[in-house]
Amino acid sequence: MSDMLHDPLEGIEGRLGYRFSDRGLLVEALTHRTYVNEAGGRDNQRLEFFGDAVLDFLLSDMLLVRFPDSREGELTRIRAALVDEASLGKIASELDLGQALRLGRGEEKGGGRQKRSLLADAFEALLAALYLDGGLDPARRVVEALFAPLLSSRDLLSGRDAKTELQETARLFKGELPRYQLKQVTGPDHDKRFTVEVYLGEELMGEGVGRTKKEAEQDAARAAFLLLKGEG
Incomplete structure (x- = not known):
């Protein structure tokens, strides 16, 4: 437990309930392009691209099971509410991704660790890293655990934007x-x-x-x- 407090990556793994075999994927998911501009390496944009697709797939599957009588338009609306920047940023904050982000000096000074857009992107990249490291099952477990509470929101399910x-x-x-x-x-x-x-x-x-x-x-x-x- 004490190690988790000192190692941001272990802290994230603990909150996910998953330990990465390839730590490099986790580090890549948390690396912003401003860090790469200064220090080199690979940023998280390719993982963000893939994570967006993985998240859409897993949420679509989850919604089909939970709302078997809902029509396409309603399912699309609910999924869009779940993956908007506000929802993803909130989940990323709960996972405390901000403290583990690798940022360039300017982005760091500009409060990048609290920026919702950066946090949302990092979460999508993290989900891609999880999928690539462990496959579909752990990615599905994490998505269901993190998004199920949002599905209980009356505003989300009310049918109105x-x-x-x-x-x-x-x-x-x-x-x-x-x-x-x-x-x-x-x-x-x-x-x-x-x-x-x-x-x-x-x-x-x-x-x-x-x-x-x-x-x-x-x-x-x-x-x-x-x-x-x-x-x-």
Whole structure:
């Protein structure tokens, strides 16, 4: 137990309930491109690419079993909510991936260990590393353990997205409809990040980040909805 406290990689293995045979895969999954730019080696982008596909596959299988009577559109919506940046970032934080990330000096100083986009990418890379190291069964066990609690969320399963929830709540509490504004687009063409703000009248109610403008709007709507519910 004491070793786990001092070795971030062992800590992650302990929380996953899985020990890697090839530690190099685990290290690669936690290596950001800014670290490679300074120190060389291989970053986690290829594992992130593969992990995205592994996660979609395992979640699709999980949802088919849990919701046998659901239609394609509903299953697609639930899966999209599970794999958005907010959900993946939360899971990555629970695994404490931030402390184990290998970052360049600039990214380190810029708070990279707490950035949700970096954490979400690292989780996908970690899942790919787990699959490549141990095969489908351990990857499936980890996905089910981490995502099952999210499936119990009433908001997730209600059949309505965050923008719809915000629109109705804003109309009820404020008598206004939300307005979304694209704040910035960052990152290279293959890995863009969209930042969107949501306003009620002239008041900024929330900000969201996503890999698409639509995902960023959903993220912003969730933040604004929680703020409104708190005010109400």
